[in-house]
Amino acid sequence: MTQIIRALDEIALNYDVLFCDLWGCLHNGVEAYPAAVAALQGFRARGGRVVLMTNAPRPRKYVAEQLDGMGVPRDAWDMIVTSGDAAQDAMFAGAVGRRVWAISQPKDEGFFTDIPEEWRDAPPIQRVELDKAEGIVCCGLFDDLTEVPDDYRARLMLARERGLKLLCANPDVVVDLGEKRLYCAGALAELYEDLGGTSLYFGKPHPPIYDLARRRLGLDDRARILVIGDGIATDISGAVGEGLDALFVTGGLAFxxxxxxxxxxxxARLQEWLALRAQDPTYSIGRLR
Incomplete structure (x- = not known):
């Protein structure tokens, strides 16, 4: 049974590292949560390390710039690891071919143009129309403010008929931008699978993003890691898959x-809701603080 806590301080000494989600935990897409920032700063001040782990479909430097714009201080975190980092590595390795139909927005441009050093000599990735593509790279909807996944049904059915694989740069299905709920790349990847297509995932809850975080931080099996997140199917499910303790932020997506x-x-409501989803996070908290 999950233990409801009031503040991170109650359990912080049990852990060396936090894998902390961003959207819904540290900010709402518009502004940072001061109490959450203070909690992470406090954890680091006592010698802990904080990895901001996000399913954002962009390389980490763009996420850092976004956090700077929200006023999140750099002393609240040690490292950022994104789904975009892990998915970008797979794309340049040719996971879905080198001519791709890109479902993305201008803000995702760096996913295609910021080539990691280890892939500088690889054949280039070309963005082409669907009928000329060898695969699909999905960072999100073309216009997530107005579109829904079903708007893509006909095009995805054509892609399925051609046997194209879809590389999903963000497994999240929905996210809240302030008070508005938006669909993410994960929603299109799920629809594609429902239509009989093949989707490849690299963010939470799938192993590549956790492997990348451990590697970059130089962690071994002795590190005591706590996963913090508001996504029951991403953050919490991912923690279970990795054998890690989890802190479920109930005031996020399921507020x-x-x-x-x-x-x-x-x-009582929390236990019933978790039981219906066959999840039992180690801890739960209303908002990260």
Missing amino acids: DQFGPDVENPEP
């Missing part, structure tokens, strides 16, 4: 499921 006080989830 309206656990009673009227977002900061204080009702235990």
Whole structure:
């Protein structure tokens, strides 16, 4: 049974490293949560290390710039690892071919143009129309403010008929931008699988992003890691798959499921909701603080 805590400090001494989600935990896509920032700063001040682990479909430097713009101080984290980092590595390795139909926005441009040093000598990735593509790279909807996954059904059916694989740079299905809920690349990847296509995933809850984080931070099997996140199917499921403890932030994506006080989830509602999803995170908290 999950243990509801009021603050990270209650359990912080049990861990050396945090793998902390961003959207819904540290910020809402518009502004940072001051209490969450302070919690991460406090953890680092006591000698812990913080990896910001996000399913953002962009290389980490763009996420750092976004956090700077929200006023998140650099002393709140040690490293950023993104789904974009792991998926980009697979793309340049040729996981879905070298001529790809890219479903992306201008903000995702760096995913294609910022070539990692180890891939500088590889054949280039060319973005082409669907009828000329060897595979699909999906960073998100073309216009996530107005479109829904079903708008892509006909095109994805054509891709399935051609046997194209879809590389998903962000396994998240939805995210909240302020008060508005938007669809992410994961929603298109799920639809493609429902249509009989093959989708490849590299962010949470799939192993590549965790392997990348451990490698970059130089962690061994003795490191005591706590995963923090609001996504039950990504953050919490990923922690279980990696054999790691998890802190479920109930005030994120599922904020309206656990009673009227977002900061204080009702235990009975929380336990019922988790049981229906066959999940039992080590800890739960209303908002990260």
